[in-house]
Amino acid sequence: MSKSYVIGVDYGSDSVRSVLVDASCGAEIASSVFYYPRWKRGEFCNAARSQFRQHPLDYIEGLEATVKDCLQKSGIQNIGELVKAISVDTTGSTPVAVNEAGVPLALLPEFKDNPNAMFILWKDHTAVKEAKEINRYTQGNAVNYLKYVGGIYSSEWFWAKLLHTVRVDPQVRQATFSWVEHCDYIPFLLTGGKQASAIKRSVCAAGHKSLWAAEFAGLPPNDFFAGIDPLLDGFVDRLFSQTYTSDMPAGKLCPEWAERLGLSTSVVVGVGAFDCHMGAVGGQIEPYYLSKVMGTSTCDMLVAPKEELADVLVKGICGQVDGSIIPGMIGMEAGQSAFGDAYAWLKQLLLWPAYNLLPELEDLSDTVRENILTAMEEKLLLRLSEKAAALPLTVDSELAVDWLNGRRTPDADQSLKAAIMGLQLGTDAPAVFRAIAEATCFGAKAIVERFVDQGIPIKGLIGLGGVAKKSPFIMQMMANVMNMPIRIHKSEQTCALGAAMFAATAAGLYDRVEDAMQAMGQGFECTYEPQQEWLSIYAERYEKYKALGAFVEHRVSMPVTV
Numbered sequence: 393m394s395k396s397y398v399i400g401v402d403y404g405s406d407s408v409r410s411v412l413v414d415a416s417c418g419a420e421i422a423s424s425v426f427y428y429p430r431w432k433r434g435e436f437c438n439a440a441r442s443q444f445r446q447h448p449l450d451y452i453e454g455l456e457a458t459v460k461d462c463l464q465k466s467g468i469q470n471i472g473e474l475v476k477a478i479s480v481d482t483t484g485s486t487p488v489a490v491n492e493a494g495v496p497l498a499l500l501p502e503f504k505d506n507p508n509a510m511f512i513l514w515k516d517h518t519a520v521k522e523a524k525e526i527n528r529y530t531q532g533n534a535v536n537y538l539k540y541v542g543g544i545y546s547s548e549w550f551w552a553k554l555l556h557t558v559r560v561d562p563q564v565r566q567a568t569f570s571w572v573e574h575c576d577y578i579p580f581l582l583t584g585g586k587q588a589s590a591i592k593r594s595v596c597a598a599g600h601k602s603l604w605a606a607e608f609a610g611l612p613p614n615d616f617f618a619g620i621d622p623l624l625d626g627f628v629d630r631l632f633s634q635t636y637t638s639d640m641p642a643g644k645l646c647p648e649w650a651e652r653l654g655l656s657t658s659v660v661v662g663v664g665a666f667d668c669h670m671g672a673v674g675g676q677i678e679p680y681y682l683s684k685v686m687g688t689s690t691c692d693m694l695v696a697p698k699e700e701l702a703d704v705l706v707k708g709i710c711g712q713v714d715g716s717i718i719p720g721m722i723g724m725e726a727g728q729s730a731f732g733d734a735y736a737w738l739k740q741l742l743l744w745p746a747y748n749l750l751p752e753l754e755d756l757s758d759t760v761r762e763n764i765l766t767a768m769e770e771k772l773l774l775r776l777s778e779k780a781a782a783l784p785l786t787v788d789s790e791l792a793v794d795w796l797n798g799r800r801t802p803d804a805d806q807s808l809k810a811a812i813m814g815l816q817l818g819t820d821a822p823a824v825f826r827a828i829a830e831a832t833c834f835g836a837k838a839i840v841e842r843f844v845d846q847g848i849p850i851k852g853l854i855g856l857g858g859v860a861k862k863s864p865f866i867m868q869m870m871a872n873v874m875n876m877p878i879r880i881h882k883s884e885q886t887c888a889l890g891a892a893m894f895a896a897t898a899a900g901l902y903d904r905v906e907d908a909m910q911a912m913g914q915g916f917e918c919t920y921e922p923q924q925e926w927l928s929i930y931a932e933r934y935e936k937y938k939a940l941g942a943f944v945e946h947r948v949s950m951p952v953t954v
């Protein structure tokens with residue numbers, strides 16, 4: 393019998409990665425990465441205003457390039473006929489305004505350069521005011537529609553972004569028929585959808601970001617949204633009432649995309665989901681093991697059997713949704729808005745002279761300048777990690793709070809800012825890096841504490857994503873700060889692999905995604921164990937981190953160590 397292959401596509405914050413996988417065992421046959429060109433040039437973004445927009449063409453070009461590249465790299469002659477399914481995960485909440493035909497407005501000539509007509513990336517925080525209004529309005533409402541999203545609505549999410557967009561841009565408002573998550577748009581595109589009302593919405597995105605819940609028989613009613621702002625009046629009726637888990641097909645590849653990708657029209661396209669949800673599956677999540685997808689941000693994923701969870705509602709996380717990770721279980725999501733992005737911020741800061749002064753050195757050729765810059769970009773975090781690991785640590789060493797992009801969990805507040813204290817003339821770059829790295833680990837610990845305080849035991853940690861693979865320094869620190877072992881998954885592309893597992897299930901190659909996970913999972917490569925000698929100093933410094941965080945948040949007085 394001929395082999396079956398599946399494709400998993402993972403849309404990250406900076407790039408899209410596709411993997412071609414043997415559906416029987418999960419072996420990766422080929423992979424391909426595409427960095428979004430417009431995004432890389434910084435187009436349509438304004439970091440100072442927390443505006444981060446992505447053009448749909450970056451996604452579409454990347455889809456075609458990576459899938460074709462995987463097929464070509466496979467070297468398998470009739471691979472186009474052997475691929476059975478494709479599934480997609482994306483960041484989220486990353487929604488876009490579409491017209492009645494489901495076309496993102498930025499794909500229309502009149503909106504092609506308008507950031508409000510593009511995908512609003514998860515980390516865009518331009519809707520802080522709107523999120524606050526949603527929270528205020530819900531407090532006075534008879535029904536608590538925020539009960540399944542941790543009790544606080546975030547500016548990273550669907551409704552806050554829609555409200556902000558229709559407020560600031562009357563032309564976009566006029567042209568907007570519906571509002572669609574990236575993870576729901578791509579399957580719609582691949583299946584040749586022609587009507588926005590027919591877009592299949594994933595329960596993952598709908599439950600965690602759009603306030604959809606079976607208990608509410610769908611989305612909250614129109615009155616609720618119209619009460620927040622009359623500009624939202626009527627949207628609910630044009631959105632959706634039904635949702636789907638990602639083990640289900642969204643449809644089959646349409647002729648146009650079958651031809652563009654070199655695949656057949658019998659290829660099943662699975663229902664999409666968020667990157668970290670599929671990543672948790674790719675990384676072989678187990679009940680009560682916190683699967684930490686550590687990249688630009690972190691998403692901390694947990695599954696619990698429905699019957700065991702009973703009526704527990706965890707406060708201050710990004711939601712608990714039936715079937716959002718594994719169909720049949722409650723999927724919970726928490727996270728940090730800046731994790732790898734916190735190190736990337738410091739890297740940008742330290743490379744300022746390289747970006748700004750190197751071009752002034754006329755004696756250097758362009759090639760030499762570029763080589764210097766590339767070497768610095770590639771090596772900086774690695775060298776900082778080596779040096780930071782060798783520094784002595786005391787209770788008074790430099791200390792930071794990690795809210796460089798606001799606080800996602802516990803208790804979302806994207807308007808919060810980061811802080812660093814304890815600087816002195818002897819403070820060097822590795823010391824600042826260590827403080828920031830430590831702060832991201834402390835932020836991670838605060839999430840574990842929240843779950844435990846709310847009655848959800850955490851049995852262990854699973855580490856996935858770019859930072860888990862690239863930084864032994866931060867992973868060892870994480871194990872020490874948490875006083876818990878952290879198992880690092882073998883797969884380089886857990887999110888894309890998870891998407892491939894869902895593709896195989898949607899195509900009927902497996903009955904349940906748990907079976908796909910069992911057969912296709914790649915296992916773990918190593919475990920970082922907590923080191924006894926570091927536990928007490930981190931425990932002490934964690935208390936200081938909480939005090940500094942409280943000071944930043946409430947401007948209360950700080951305890952002083954003499």
Ligand SMILES: Nc1ncnc2c1ncn2[C@@H]1O[C@H](COP(=O)(O)OP(=O)(O)O)[C@@H](O)[C@H]1O
Nearest residue numbers: 404405406687688732733736773857858862863
């Ligand atoms: N050596 C390193 N140590 C710590 N962080 C790193 C290192 N190299 C890269 N990173 C961080 O990894 C992050 C990217 O993670 P990745 O999982 O590849 O991306 P994404 O979040 O888009 O899925 C960046 O924010 C970057 O700062």
Ligand SMILES: O=C(CO)[C@@H](O)[C@@H](O)COP(=O)(O)O
Nearest residue numbers: 405483484514666687688689
């Ligand atoms: O917030 C979510 C999902 O809810 C993520 O998509 C978002 O943090 C982006 O993740 P990355 O850090 O780019 O992997």
